[in-house]
Amino acid sequence: MKITVVGTGYVGLVTGTCFAEIGHEVLCVDIDERKINMLRKLQMPIYEPGLEDLVKKNVAAKRLNFSTSVKEGTEFAEVIFIAVGTPPGARGEANLSYVEQVGRKVAEYMTSYRLLVEKSTVPANTGGELKRAVTKYLRADIDFDVASNPEFLREGSAIEDAFSPDRIVVGVESERASKLLREIYDPVIKKSGCAFLEMSVTSAELTKHASNSFLAMKISYINAVSRICELAGADVEEVARGMGLDKRIGPRFLNAGIGFGGSCFPKDVDAFVHLADRLGYNFELLKEVQHINKTQRELLMKKIQHELWVVQDKTVAIFGLAFKPETDDIREAPSLYVVSQLLESKAKLKLWDPVAESNFKEQYPQLEYHPDLLDCAKGADLLLILTEWPQVKALDLIKLRDVMACPVIIDGRNVFDPEKMRKLGFTYHSIGRK
Numbered sequence: 180m181k182i183t184v185v186g187t188g189y190v191g192l193v194t195g196t197c198f199a200e201i202g203h204e205v206l207c208v209d210i211d212e213r214k215i216n217m218l219r220k221l222q223m224p225i226y227e228p229g230l231e232d233l234v235k236k237n238v239a240a241k242r243l244n245f246s247t248s249v250k251e252g253t254e255f256a257e258v259i260f261i262a263v264g265t266p267p268g269a270r271g272e273a274n275l276s277y278v279e280q281v282g283r284k285v286a287e288y289m290t291s292y293r294l295l296v297e298k299s300t301v302p303a304n305t306g307g308e309l310k311r312a313v314t315k316y317l318r319a320d321i322d323f324d325v326a327s328n329p330e331f332l333r334e335g336s337a338i339e340d341a342f343s344p345d346r347i348v349v350g351v352e353s354e355r356a357s358k359l360l361r362e363i364y365d366p367v368i369k370k371s372g373c374a375f376l377e378m379s380v381t382s383a384e385l386t387k388h389a390s391n392s393f394l395a396m397k398i399s400y401i402n403a404v405s406r407i408c409e410l411a412g413a414d415v416e417e418v419a420r421g422m423g424l425d426k427r428i429g430p431r432f433l434n435a436g437i438g439f440g441g442s443c444f445p446k447d448v449d450a451f452v453h454l455a456d457r458l459g460y461n462f463e464l465l466k467e468v469q470h471i472n473k474t475q476r477e478l479l480m481k482k483i484q485h486e487l488w489v490v491q492d493k494t495v496a497i498f499g500l501a502f503k504p505e506t507d508d509i510r511e512a513p514s515l516y517v518v519s520q521l522l523e524s525k526a527k528l529k530l531w532d533p534v535a536e537s538n539f540k541e542q543y544p545q546l547e548y549h550p551d552l553l554d555c556a557k558g559a560d561l562l563l564i565l566t567e568w569p570q571v572k573a574l575d576l577i578k579l580r581d582v583m584a585c586p587v588i589i590d591g592r593n594v595f596d597p598e599k600m601r602k603l604g605f606t607y608h609s610i611g612r613k
Protein backbone atom coordinates (compact mmCIF):
# COMPACT_ATOMS: atom_id res chain seq x y z
CA MET A 180 0.00 0.00 0.00
CA LYS A 181 1.10 3.60 -0.54
CA ILE A 182 1.63 5.52 2.71
CA THR A 183 2.66 9.10 3.45
CA VAL A 184 4.26 9.95 6.78
CA VAL A 185 4.38 13.66 7.58
CA GLY A 186 7.07 14.53 10.13
CA THR A 187 10.35 12.68 9.67
CA GLY A 188 11.74 12.78 13.20
CA TYR A 189 12.42 10.00 15.71
CA VAL A 190 8.93 8.57 15.20
CA GLY A 191 8.16 9.45 11.58
CA LEU A 192 11.45 8.23 10.15
CA VAL A 193 11.36 4.94 12.05
CA THR A 194 7.67 4.37 11.28
CA GLY A 195 8.06 5.19 7.58
CA THR A 196 11.15 3.03 7.24
CA CYS A 197 9.54 0.08 9.00
CA PHE A 198 6.40 0.41 6.85
CA ALA A 199 8.69 0.24 3.79
CA GLU A 200 10.50 -2.77 5.22
CA ILE A 201 7.21 -4.70 5.50
CA GLY A 202 6.47 -4.02 1.84
CA HIS A 203 4.63 -0.71 1.65
CA GLU A 204 5.60 2.17 -0.62
CA VAL A 205 6.37 5.12 1.65
CA LEU A 206 6.93 8.84 1.23
CA CYS A 207 8.37 10.57 4.29
CA VAL A 208 7.68 14.31 4.32
CA ASP A 209 9.23 17.00 6.50
CA ILE A 210 9.37 20.80 6.34
CA ASP A 211 12.97 20.67 7.56
CA GLU A 212 14.91 20.81 4.28
CA ARG A 213 18.20 20.02 6.00
CA LYS A 214 16.78 16.74 7.30
CA ILE A 215 15.30 15.73 3.95
CA ASN A 216 18.50 16.63 2.09
CA MET A 217 20.54 14.51 4.51
CA LEU A 218 18.17 11.57 4.06
CA ARG A 219 18.31 11.88 0.29
CA LYS A 220 22.09 11.51 0.64
CA LEU A 221 21.44 8.52 2.94
CA GLN A 222 22.80 10.39 5.97
CA MET A 223 20.89 9.91 9.23
CA PRO A 224 19.61 13.06 10.99
CA ILE A 225 19.20 11.08 14.23
CA TYR A 226 20.97 8.21 15.95
CA GLU A 227 18.87 5.08 16.24
CA PRO A 228 20.48 1.62 16.24
CA GLY A 229 19.81 -0.30 13.00
CA LEU A 230 18.03 2.58 11.28
CA GLU A 231 20.71 3.53 8.76
CA ASP A 232 20.92 0.04 7.23
CA LEU A 233 17.15 -0.21 6.97
CA VAL A 234 16.82 3.23 5.32
CA LYS A 235 19.54 2.39 2.79
CA LYS A 236 17.99 -0.98 2.01
CA ASN A 237 14.49 0.41 1.43
CA VAL A 238 15.62 3.45 -0.55
CA ALA A 239 17.57 1.08 -2.82
CA ALA A 240 14.45 -1.09 -3.17
CA LYS A 241 12.54 2.10 -4.15
CA ARG A 242 10.02 1.59 -1.35
CA LEU A 243 11.16 4.65 0.62
CA ASN A 244 11.36 8.25 -0.58
CA PHE A 245 11.67 11.69 0.97
CA SER A 246 10.05 15.02 0.23
CA THR A 247 9.60 18.49 1.69
CA SER A 248 6.17 18.89 0.13
CA VAL A 249 2.94 18.10 1.99
CA LYS A 250 1.21 18.61 -1.38
CA GLU A 251 3.24 15.76 -2.86
CA GLY A 252 2.53 13.68 0.25
CA THR A 253 -1.21 14.32 -0.03
CA GLU A 254 -1.27 13.35 -3.69
CA PHE A 255 0.94 10.29 -3.13
CA ALA A 256 -1.13 8.17 -0.76
CA GLU A 257 -4.62 7.52 0.51
CA VAL A 258 -3.31 7.11 4.06
CA ILE A 259 -1.39 9.96 5.68
CA PHE A 260 0.25 9.46 9.04
CA ILE A 261 0.88 12.65 11.03
CA ALA A 262 4.06 12.24 13.08
CA VAL A 263 5.00 15.86 13.73
CA GLY A 264 6.09 17.15 17.13
CA THR A 265 3.62 18.02 19.89
CA PRO A 266 5.94 19.92 22.25
CA PRO A 267 4.81 21.38 25.56
CA GLY A 268 3.17 24.81 25.52
CA ALA A 269 3.69 27.48 28.18
CA ARG A 270 1.24 25.92 30.67
CA GLY A 271 2.16 22.27 30.02
CA GLU A 272 -0.52 21.78 27.38
CA ALA A 273 0.41 19.96 24.16
CA ASN A 274 1.19 22.40 21.36
CA LEU A 275 -0.97 21.12 18.52
CA SER A 276 -0.08 23.80 15.99
CA TYR A 277 2.08 21.43 13.88
CA VAL A 278 -0.68 18.81 13.77
CA GLU A 279 -3.20 21.48 12.76
CA GLN A 280 -0.83 22.84 10.11
CA VAL A 281 -0.60 19.41 8.50
CA GLY A 282 -4.39 18.99 8.65
CA ARG A 283 -4.93 22.33 6.93
CA LYS A 284 -2.38 21.59 4.20
CA VAL A 285 -3.76 18.13 3.50
CA ALA A 286 -7.28 19.61 3.28
CA GLU A 287 -6.02 22.17 0.78
CA TYR A 288 -4.54 19.57 -1.57
CA MET A 289 -6.99 16.68 -1.16
CA THR A 290 -8.98 15.76 -4.25
CA SER A 291 -10.30 12.35 -3.15
CA TYR A 292 -10.73 10.27 0.03
CA ARG A 293 -7.88 10.44 2.55
CA LEU A 294 -7.35 8.83 5.92
CA LEU A 295 -5.44 11.09 8.31
CA VAL A 296 -3.86 9.10 11.12
CA GLU A 297 -2.65 10.78 14.30
CA LYS A 298 0.65 9.08 15.08
CA SER A 299 1.85 12.05 17.13
CA THR A 300 0.95 11.94 20.82
CA VAL A 301 -2.09 14.17 21.23
CA PRO A 302 -4.59 14.82 24.03
CA ALA A 303 -8.01 13.19 23.99
CA ASN A 304 -10.48 14.93 21.66
CA THR A 305 -7.80 16.15 19.22
CA GLY A 306 -9.30 13.92 16.53
CA GLY A 307 -12.55 15.86 16.66
CA GLU A 308 -10.71 19.18 16.39
CA LEU A 309 -8.58 17.92 13.51
CA LYS A 310 -11.71 16.79 11.69
CA ARG A 311 -13.24 20.24 12.19
CA ALA A 312 -10.09 21.94 10.86
CA VAL A 313 -9.88 19.70 7.80
CA THR A 314 -13.60 20.20 7.03
CA LYS A 315 -13.13 23.98 7.26
CA TYR A 316 -10.25 24.08 4.78
CA LEU A 317 -11.53 21.48 2.29
CA ARG A 318 -12.14 22.95 -1.14
CA ALA A 319 -14.83 20.48 -2.15
CA ASP A 320 -17.15 17.99 -0.53
CA ILE A 321 -14.62 15.18 -0.19
CA ASP A 322 -14.95 12.21 2.13
CA PHE A 323 -12.16 11.72 4.67
CA ASP A 324 -11.52 10.02 8.02
CA VAL A 325 -9.41 10.86 11.04
CA ALA A 326 -7.98 7.96 13.03
CA SER A 327 -5.65 7.66 15.99
CA ASN A 328 -2.74 5.24 16.08
CA PRO A 329 -0.55 6.19 19.05
CA GLU A 330 3.08 5.18 18.92
CA PHE A 331 4.69 3.24 21.78
CA LEU A 332 8.23 2.77 20.42
CA ARG A 333 11.21 3.54 22.65
CA GLU A 334 14.19 5.45 21.31
CA GLY A 335 17.20 3.15 21.34
CA SER A 336 15.14 0.07 20.44
CA ALA A 337 12.65 1.72 18.10
CA ILE A 338 13.10 -0.68 15.18
CA GLU A 339 12.64 -3.76 17.32
CA ASP A 340 9.59 -2.14 18.94
CA ALA A 341 8.07 -1.33 15.53
CA PHE A 342 8.33 -4.96 14.37
CA SER A 343 7.44 -6.57 17.70
CA PRO A 344 5.07 -4.23 19.51
CA ASP A 345 3.26 -5.31 22.68
CA ARG A 346 0.07 -4.11 20.97
CA ILE A 347 -1.15 -1.92 18.15
CA VAL A 348 -3.83 0.54 19.20
CA VAL A 349 -6.07 2.18 16.62
CA GLY A 350 -8.93 4.55 17.14
CA VAL A 351 -11.32 4.52 14.18
CA GLU A 352 -14.72 5.88 13.27
CA SER A 353 -15.44 4.02 10.03
CA GLU A 354 -15.16 0.57 8.53
CA ARG A 355 -13.00 2.00 5.74
CA ALA A 356 -10.44 3.44 8.17
CA SER A 357 -10.40 0.21 10.16
CA LYS A 358 -9.75 -1.89 7.03
CA LEU A 359 -6.95 0.38 5.81
CA LEU A 360 -5.11 0.32 9.13
CA ARG A 361 -5.58 -3.42 9.53
CA GLU A 362 -4.11 -3.95 6.05
CA ILE A 363 -1.11 -1.72 6.79
CA TYR A 364 -0.28 -3.56 10.01
CA ASP A 365 -1.18 -7.04 8.81
CA PRO A 366 2.46 -8.17 8.24
CA VAL A 367 3.47 -7.01 11.73
CA ILE A 368 0.46 -8.65 13.37
CA LYS A 369 1.07 -11.93 11.52
CA LYS A 370 4.79 -11.98 12.30
CA SER A 371 4.74 -10.80 15.91
CA GLY A 372 1.35 -12.13 16.97
CA CYS A 373 0.67 -8.85 18.74
CA ALA A 374 -2.83 -7.69 19.65
CA PHE A 375 -4.58 -5.25 17.31
CA LEU A 376 -6.90 -3.18 19.45
CA GLU A 377 -9.66 -1.16 17.86
CA MET A 378 -11.42 1.49 19.89
CA SER A 379 -12.82 5.00 19.58
CA VAL A 380 -10.47 7.77 18.49
CA THR A 381 -10.73 9.46 21.90
CA SER A 382 -9.96 6.23 23.78
CA ALA A 383 -6.91 5.59 21.57
CA GLU A 384 -5.62 9.11 22.17
CA LEU A 385 -6.13 8.73 25.90
CA THR A 386 -4.49 5.29 25.98
CA LYS A 387 -1.17 6.89 24.99
CA HIS A 388 -1.19 9.57 27.68
CA ALA A 389 -2.43 7.11 30.28
CA SER A 390 0.33 4.61 29.40
CA ASN A 391 3.21 7.07 29.43
CA SER A 392 1.99 8.70 32.62
CA PHE A 393 1.71 5.29 34.28
CA LEU A 394 5.32 4.45 33.38
CA ALA A 395 6.47 7.86 34.63
CA MET A 396 4.54 7.17 37.84
CA LYS A 397 6.43 3.88 38.28
CA ILE A 398 9.73 5.75 37.99
CA SER A 399 8.70 8.45 40.44
CA TYR A 400 7.39 5.78 42.79
CA ILE A 401 10.70 3.93 42.97
CA ASN A 402 12.52 7.25 43.29
CA ALA A 403 10.35 8.13 46.28
CA VAL A 404 11.07 4.66 47.70
CA SER A 405 14.80 5.32 47.13
CA ARG A 406 14.59 8.35 49.42
CA ILE A 407 13.03 6.24 52.16
CA CYS A 408 15.73 3.61 51.59
CA GLU A 409 18.42 6.24 52.16
CA LEU A 410 16.71 7.39 55.36
CA ALA A 411 16.07 3.87 56.64
CA GLY A 412 19.39 2.34 55.59
CA ALA A 413 17.92 -0.05 52.99
CA ASP A 414 19.07 -0.70 49.42
CA VAL A 415 16.60 0.35 46.70
CA GLU A 416 18.07 -2.13 44.20
CA GLU A 417 17.26 -4.99 46.58
CA VAL A 418 13.80 -3.59 47.24
CA ALA A 419 13.11 -3.13 43.50
CA ARG A 420 14.18 -6.72 42.82
CA GLY A 421 11.91 -7.93 45.59
CA MET A 422 9.02 -5.94 44.19
CA GLY A 423 9.64 -6.60 40.51
CA LEU A 424 9.47 -10.37 40.73
CA ASP A 425 5.83 -9.99 41.68
CA LYS A 426 4.14 -10.51 38.30
CA ARG A 427 1.50 -7.94 39.19
CA ILE A 428 4.25 -5.30 39.50
CA GLY A 429 6.96 -6.37 37.03
CA PRO A 430 10.63 -5.34 37.11
CA ARG A 431 10.64 -2.69 34.37
CA PHE A 432 10.66 1.03 35.12
CA LEU A 433 11.69 0.29 38.69
CA ASN A 434 15.21 1.70 38.35
CA ALA A 435 15.86 4.42 40.87
CA GLY A 436 17.91 7.29 39.47
CA ILE A 437 17.83 10.98 38.74
CA GLY A 438 14.35 10.89 37.28
CA PHE A 439 12.77 10.58 33.87
CA GLY A 440 13.62 12.85 30.95
CA GLY A 441 13.40 12.66 27.18
CA SER A 442 10.97 14.06 24.69
CA CYS A 443 7.97 12.03 25.89
CA PHE A 444 7.45 11.36 29.60
CA PRO A 445 7.85 14.92 30.95
CA LYS A 446 5.71 16.53 28.27
CA ASP A 447 3.12 13.74 28.17
CA VAL A 448 2.62 13.84 31.94
CA ASP A 449 2.33 17.65 31.73
CA ALA A 450 -0.18 17.38 28.89
CA PHE A 451 -2.24 14.74 30.70
CA VAL A 452 -2.37 16.84 33.87
CA HIS A 453 -3.35 19.84 31.76
CA LEU A 454 -6.06 17.89 29.92
CA ALA A 455 -7.48 16.59 33.22
CA ASP A 456 -7.53 20.14 34.66
CA ARG A 457 -9.29 21.42 31.57
CA LEU A 458 -11.88 18.67 31.81
CA GLY A 459 -12.46 19.44 35.50
CA TYR A 460 -10.41 16.72 37.23
CA ASN A 461 -7.51 17.64 39.49
CA PHE A 462 -5.00 14.84 38.76
CA GLU A 463 -3.10 15.23 42.04
CA LEU A 464 -1.46 11.81 41.73
CA LEU A 465 0.33 12.89 38.54
CA LYS A 466 1.18 16.29 40.00
CA GLU A 467 3.09 14.45 42.74
CA VAL A 468 4.82 12.36 40.03
CA GLN A 469 6.00 15.64 38.47
CA HIS A 470 7.10 16.98 41.86
CA ILE A 471 9.11 13.86 42.74
CA ASN A 472 10.79 13.94 39.35
CA LYS A 473 11.79 17.60 39.70
CA THR A 474 13.10 17.23 43.25
CA GLN A 475 15.04 14.06 42.38
CA ARG A 476 17.42 16.20 40.30
CA GLU A 477 17.62 18.79 43.04
CA LEU A 478 18.64 16.05 45.50
CA LEU A 479 21.48 15.08 43.17
CA MET A 480 22.66 18.70 43.19
CA LYS A 481 22.56 18.67 47.01
CA LYS A 482 24.76 15.55 47.03
CA ILE A 483 27.24 17.28 44.71
CA GLN A 484 27.24 20.40 46.85
CA HIS A 485 27.73 18.37 50.02
CA GLU A 486 30.58 16.34 48.53
CA LEU A 487 32.48 19.25 47.00
CA TRP A 488 31.64 21.83 49.67
CA VAL A 489 32.92 24.65 47.40
CA VAL A 490 31.86 23.92 43.82
CA GLN A 491 33.58 26.92 42.25
CA ASP A 492 36.69 25.98 40.23
CA LYS A 493 36.26 22.25 40.90
CA THR A 494 36.64 19.99 37.88
CA VAL A 495 33.55 17.86 37.39
CA ALA A 496 33.54 15.11 34.76
CA ILE A 497 30.17 13.99 33.41
CA PHE A 498 29.60 10.58 31.83
CA GLY A 499 26.43 10.63 29.72
CA LEU A 500 24.40 13.51 28.29
CA ALA A 501 21.60 11.62 26.49
CA PHE A 502 18.41 11.11 28.51
CA LYS A 503 19.02 7.36 28.23
CA PRO A 504 21.53 5.04 26.51
CA GLU A 505 21.44 4.25 22.77
CA THR A 506 19.99 7.60 21.74
CA ASP A 507 21.35 11.04 20.86
CA ASP A 508 18.17 12.69 22.18
CA ILE A 509 18.84 15.26 24.91
CA ARG A 510 15.36 16.77 25.08
CA GLU A 511 14.51 17.22 28.79
CA ALA A 512 17.61 15.20 29.71
CA PRO A 513 18.66 15.53 33.36
CA SER A 514 22.13 16.50 32.05
CA LEU A 515 20.77 19.86 30.84
CA TYR A 516 19.62 20.77 34.35
CA VAL A 517 22.76 19.48 36.06
CA VAL A 518 25.12 21.25 33.63
CA SER A 519 23.27 24.56 33.95
CA GLN A 520 23.41 24.35 37.76
CA LEU A 521 27.10 23.45 37.80
CA LEU A 522 27.94 26.29 35.41
CA GLU A 523 26.04 28.69 37.65
CA SER A 524 28.22 27.51 40.53
CA LYS A 525 31.31 28.09 38.32
CA ALA A 526 32.51 24.48 38.18
CA LYS A 527 34.85 23.43 35.34
CA LEU A 528 33.14 20.76 33.26
CA LYS A 529 34.48 17.88 31.18
CA LEU A 530 31.83 15.97 29.24
CA TRP A 531 31.54 12.58 27.56
CA ASP A 532 28.76 11.00 25.52
CA PRO A 533 29.25 8.63 22.56
CA VAL A 534 26.35 9.96 20.43
CA ALA A 535 24.64 12.92 22.09
CA GLU A 536 27.72 15.18 22.10
CA SER A 537 26.82 17.07 18.92
CA ASN A 538 23.26 17.80 20.08
CA PHE A 539 24.61 19.02 23.42
CA LYS A 540 27.25 21.14 21.69
CA GLU A 541 24.49 23.07 19.93
CA GLN A 542 23.44 24.42 23.33
CA TYR A 543 26.86 24.44 24.99
CA PRO A 544 29.51 24.94 22.27
CA GLN A 545 32.00 26.43 24.74
CA LEU A 546 32.31 23.32 26.96
CA GLU A 547 35.06 20.70 26.93
CA TYR A 548 34.06 17.40 25.28
CA HIS A 549 36.11 14.20 25.37
CA PRO A 550 35.66 11.17 23.11
CA ASP A 551 37.51 8.99 25.65
CA LEU A 552 36.11 8.20 29.10
CA LEU A 553 39.46 8.20 30.90
CA ASP A 554 40.54 11.49 29.26
CA CYS A 555 37.26 12.95 30.41
CA ALA A 556 37.80 11.81 34.01
CA LYS A 557 41.46 12.88 34.09
CA GLY A 558 42.12 15.39 36.88
CA ALA A 559 38.47 15.48 37.98
CA ASP A 560 37.55 16.29 41.57
CA LEU A 561 34.24 14.56 41.03
CA LEU A 562 32.70 12.25 38.45
CA LEU A 563 28.97 12.27 37.73
CA ILE A 564 27.26 9.39 35.94
CA LEU A 565 24.10 10.65 34.27
CA THR A 566 23.47 8.00 31.56
CA GLU A 567 24.06 4.26 32.03
CA TRP A 568 25.92 3.71 28.74
CA PRO A 569 27.43 0.19 28.42
CA GLN A 570 30.86 1.81 27.86
CA VAL A 571 30.66 3.22 31.40
CA LYS A 572 29.73 -0.17 32.85
CA ALA A 573 32.70 -1.77 31.04
CA LEU A 574 35.28 0.79 32.21
CA ASP A 575 38.54 -0.25 33.88
CA LEU A 576 37.81 1.09 37.36
CA ILE A 577 41.40 0.98 38.59
CA LYS A 578 42.52 3.17 35.70
CA LEU A 579 39.57 5.44 36.37
CA ARG A 580 40.51 5.81 40.04
CA ASP A 581 44.12 6.58 39.17
CA VAL A 582 43.42 9.33 36.61
CA MET A 583 41.06 11.30 38.85
CA ALA A 584 42.35 14.05 41.13
CA CYS A 585 39.98 12.70 43.81
CA PRO A 586 38.29 9.33 43.25
CA VAL A 587 34.78 10.55 44.05
CA ILE A 588 31.76 9.40 42.08
CA ILE A 589 28.14 10.43 42.29
CA ASP A 590 26.28 7.84 40.27
CA GLY A 591 22.81 8.98 39.21
CA ARG A 592 22.06 5.63 37.56
CA ASN A 593 23.27 3.05 40.10
CA VAL A 594 25.70 1.54 37.59
CA PHE A 595 28.25 0.08 40.03
CA ASP A 596 28.19 -2.03 43.16
CA PRO A 597 28.79 0.30 46.16
CA GLU A 598 30.76 -2.29 48.12
CA LYS A 599 33.12 -2.99 45.21
CA MET A 600 33.65 0.73 44.62
CA ARG A 601 34.54 1.34 48.25
CA LYS A 602 37.00 -1.56 48.21
CA LEU A 603 38.64 0.00 45.15
CA GLY A 604 39.12 3.21 47.07
CA PHE A 605 36.34 5.35 45.64
CA THR A 606 34.08 7.62 47.60
CA TYR A 607 30.92 6.44 45.89
CA HIS A 608 27.42 7.85 46.24
CA SER A 609 24.45 6.47 44.36
CA ILE A 610 20.66 6.62 44.62
CA GLY A 611 18.82 4.86 47.46
CA ARG A 612 21.76 2.72 48.55
CA LYS A 613 23.97 2.86 51.62
Ligand SMILES: NC(=O)c1ccc[n+]([C@@H]2O[C@H](COP(=O)([O-])OP(=O)(O)OC[C@H]3O[C@@H](n4cnc5c(N)ncnc54)[C@H](O)[C@@H]3O)[C@@H](O)[C@H]2O)c1
Pocket residue numbers: 185186187188189190191208209210211214249262263264265277280281298299300301330331332333334442443
Ligand atom coordinates in the same frame (compact mmCIF):
# COMPACT_ATOMS: atom_id res chain seq x y z
N1 LIG B 1 10.43 10.23 20.28
C1 LIG B 1 9.77 9.22 20.83
O1 LIG B 1 10.35 8.33 21.44
C2 LIG B 1 8.26 9.14 20.69
C3 LIG B 1 7.62 7.94 21.00
C4 LIG B 1 6.24 7.87 20.87
C5 LIG B 1 5.53 8.98 20.45
N2 LIG B 1 6.18 10.15 20.16
C6 LIG B 1 5.39 11.29 19.68
O2 LIG B 1 5.55 11.37 18.27
C7 LIG B 1 5.54 12.75 17.85
C8 LIG B 1 6.82 13.07 17.10
O3 LIG B 1 7.89 12.92 18.00
P1 LIG B 1 9.41 12.92 17.50
O4 LIG B 1 10.24 12.58 18.67
O5 LIG B 1 9.50 12.12 16.26
O6 LIG B 1 9.58 14.47 17.13
P2 LIG B 1 10.73 15.12 16.25
O7 LIG B 1 10.84 16.51 16.72
O8 LIG B 1 11.92 14.25 16.22
O9 LIG B 1 10.11 15.11 14.77
C9 LIG B 1 9.02 15.89 14.39
C10 LIG B 1 9.25 16.31 12.95
O10 LIG B 1 8.07 16.95 12.44
C11 LIG B 1 8.51 17.95 11.51
N3 LIG B 1 7.41 18.89 11.28
C12 LIG B 1 6.89 19.83 12.10
N4 LIG B 1 5.90 20.48 11.49
C13 LIG B 1 5.75 19.95 10.26
C14 LIG B 1 4.89 20.19 9.18
N5 LIG B 1 3.93 21.13 9.25
N6 LIG B 1 5.04 19.46 8.04
C15 LIG B 1 6.00 18.51 7.96
N7 LIG B 1 6.85 18.22 8.97
C16 LIG B 1 6.73 18.94 10.11
C17 LIG B 1 9.72 18.55 12.19
O11 LIG B 1 10.53 19.25 11.27
C18 LIG B 1 10.39 17.31 12.77
O12 LIG B 1 11.35 16.78 11.87
C19 LIG B 1 5.33 13.56 19.13
O13 LIG B 1 3.97 13.81 19.29
C20 LIG B 1 5.84 12.62 20.20
O14 LIG B 1 5.25 12.88 21.46
C21 LIG B 1 7.53 10.24 20.26
